[in-house]
């Protein structure tokens with residue numbers, strides 16, 4: 485064989501070796517990736533089956549896979565497809581309500597003692613408090629129908645709601661608002677609404693929630709002047725423009741993952757020119773209060789943040805990011821997100837929908853209250 489032919493053959497063999505090697509390497513790599521993805525899927529499905537949520541960055545999960553997860557979760561928990569039906573607890577639970585006795589049958593001494601222990605309703609004298617207890621003949625929803633608010637103690641639940649009601653009415657006094665129409669957005673089973681009913685004669689009390697079971701509770705146990713609304717996830721309320729004097733939302737914008745601005749616009753639309761909105765958020769004050777709570781297994785906010793982000797303890801040592809941050813921890817199921825807002829964000833973005841009048845830290849447990857008026 486001539487030298488040149490020999491050289492060409494050697495070169496051809498080398499090139500084909502390289503090509504074969506490259507093809508085999510690509511094949512092995514693809515196989516490895518597939519195996520890794522399969523392991524991840526199995527792990528996530530096992531978590532779902534075990535009732536745990538999957539956490540962390542979901543960006544590697546394909547749309548198909550999310551559908552599979554959803555199907556598994558629907559199968560295991562009879563969870564339907566609609567967004568509204570699983571965004572908070574027990575929404576499709578059709579079981580009859582198991583209420584407790586109204587507060588007016590509790591011995592007043594117990595309520596006063598408990599109020600002292602909790603340091604609640606400090607500005608209210610014992611006689612005035614006794615009058616408020618006597619006014620409230622409404623049943624108390626069971627602990628499982630209260631979205632985690634003092635589920636172990638009816639008294640604490642009632643006092644906590646009363647404290648928020650009194651704070652809202654204090655702002656009404658400051659602005660000389662005499663409400664004829666109020667809305668509690670994300671009202672649950674009436675933790676605040678019941679106090680409007682028992683303590684005032686406000687003729688129109690709207691209670692809106694995405695959770696249909698809560699709205700059923702309001703319809704069954706509260707009088708006609710309460711208008712219960714099971715709202716859609718898309719921001720729209722069947723309420724007239726410029727008609728509501730006080731709009732409240734306790735611990736709702738802390739969980740609204742999408743459509744936040746649309747909800748702000750919708751609430752601004754229905755707010756009366758002279759009225760105010762009283763909405764709670766997690767802001768930098770909440771963030772710094774969480775630093776001491778990182779080892780507290782009873783703190784639900786810290787526990788859910790830990791599930792989402794294993795580095796949260798270190799992040800809490802830094803200032804809160806100067807923006808809106810949504811810690812999203814599941815694709816399906818209740819309380820999908822924990823949302824934080826910096827004060828600058830509230831002023832810059834919420835300030836486009838409302839005039840930001842006050843930002844009041846720790847005004848609703850660890851949450852901050854934002855007081856807003858019409859622009």
Ligand SMILES: C[S@@+](CC[C@H](N)C(=O)[O-])C[C@H]1O[C@@H](n2cnc3c(N)ncnc32)[C@H](O)[C@@H]1O
Pocket residue numbers: 571572573630631633669670671672675676692693694695698715716717733734735736739740
């Ligand atoms: C943490 S709970 C607070 C309940 C109530 N505000 C209270 O103070 O007892 C949040 C409530 O907001 C409701 N919610 C969440 N997203 C909502 C939305 N987009 N529209 C209406 N309600 C919503 C939930 O169903 C739940 O009842």
